[in-house]
Amino acid sequence: MRGRTTIGVTGPDRGGLIAWWMTAWAVRRCGGVPVRITPSRPREGIALHGLIIGGGTDVDPLHYGEDSVADDDDQPGTVLDWIIGLTLGLARMLFATGSNQDYDPDRDTLETGLIRRALYEDIPILGICRGAQLMNVVLGGTLHQSIEHFYTEDTRNVRSILPRKRITLAAHSHLQQILQTPTCIVNALHDQSIRTPGEQVTISATEHTGVIQAIERREHRYFIGVQWHPEYMPQSAAQLRLFRQLVHSAAHGADGAV
Numbered sequence: 391m392r393g394r395t396t397i398g399v400t401g402p403d404r405g406g407l408i409a410w411w412m413t414a415w416a417v418r419r420c421g422g423v424p425v426r427i428t429p430s431r432p433r434e435g436i437a438l439h440g441l442i443i444g445g446g447t448d449v450d451p452l453h454y455g456e457d458s459v460a461d462d463d464d465q466p467g468t469v470l471d472w473i474i475g476l477t478l479g480l481a482r483m484l485f486a487t488g489s490n491q492d493y494d495p496d497r498d499t500l501e502t503g504l505i506r507r508a509l510y511e512d513i514p515i516l517g518i519c520r521g522a523q524l525m526n527v528v529l530g531g532t533l534h535q536s537i538e539h540f541y542t543e544d545t546r547n548v549r550s551i552l553p554r555k556r557i558t559l560a561a562h563s564h565l566q567q568i569l570q571t572p573t574c575i576v577n578a579l580h581d582q583s584i585r586t587p588g589e590q591v592t593i594s595a596t597e598h599t600g601v602i603q604a605i606e607r608r609e610h611r612y613f614i615g616v617q618w619h620p621e622y623m624p625q626s627a628a629q630l631r632l633f634r635q636l637v638h639s640a641a642h643g644a645d646g647a648v
Contacts, residue, residue, distance in 0.1 A: 395641040397422040398438040400501050400521070402446050402494055403430045409444055412621040413518075416630060417442070422637040427504075429496035440514040440612075440640030443501050443521030445619060448582055450493040453502075453524075454532045458492070502528055514612035514639040516632060519580050522615025526605055529588025537583045540599040551622055553577050557603045563594035564606045565614055568635050569628045576603070576618035576629075583617060612639040 414424035517525040541547045553575045559566040584602040595604035607613035620629035
């Protein structure tokens with residue numbers, strides 16, 4: 391086992407501070423050393439034993455052969471969920487310094503290169519929201535640019551930093567083995583989702599409307615993309631296992647590093 395298991399955490403040049411803090415905390419809780427990576431700070435001289443491709447702006451649809459198009463039973467949380475959720479929601483508003491651009495081409499380029507290198511070197515990767523979508527696109531998959539057509543007045547799209555959306559995990563999937571449950575309740579901040587899985591990518595979680603909530607690639611040592619934000623659920627032991635298994639895979643796997 392390595393003395394220092396370094397996990398790269400990608401994000402934008404502007405904004406994303408709360409996501410970075412929460413993700414870095416999760417990595418540290420699991421024994422890893424987080425390193426923030428942005429387009430202006432690619433950290434090319436640092437060996438990375440694992441990667442977390444973070445959330446943020448939409449993936450440019452040009453990467454999956456499309457033009458940009460216009461956007462066309464809730465579960466109550468516990469008191470702890472509400473306290474954490476409201477605190478994080480307020481913090482995200484206070485530290486929201488990102489640009490209003492729809493896409494971030496420099497970040498797309500940075501993360502695409504990291505994902506491809508990690509696939510080649512069999513480096514463990516966890517994708518969060520946008521990160522899961524980009525991982526799928528890099529492997530030739532496509533996205534729904536809007537998911538509103540999946541919902542009706544009776545099945546409205548829940549968008550909340552609180553865990554209020556129930557998802558079902560695929561039986562015998564790597565994700566189910568990690569979370570140790572057939573279903574769970576997660577948060578939801580996305581308005582896009584995976585449409586067509588990429589090469590050797592399998593669906594490992596969905597919601598009842600059919601929206602894909604997680605993917606994986608079993609040929610890879612650890613390749614999991616989740617549509618929700620586990621970093622914003624520090625109270626969940628199950629969600630923390632996503633980070634713990636990533637760090638464990640990075641520490642005990644092959645000797646290569648990005």
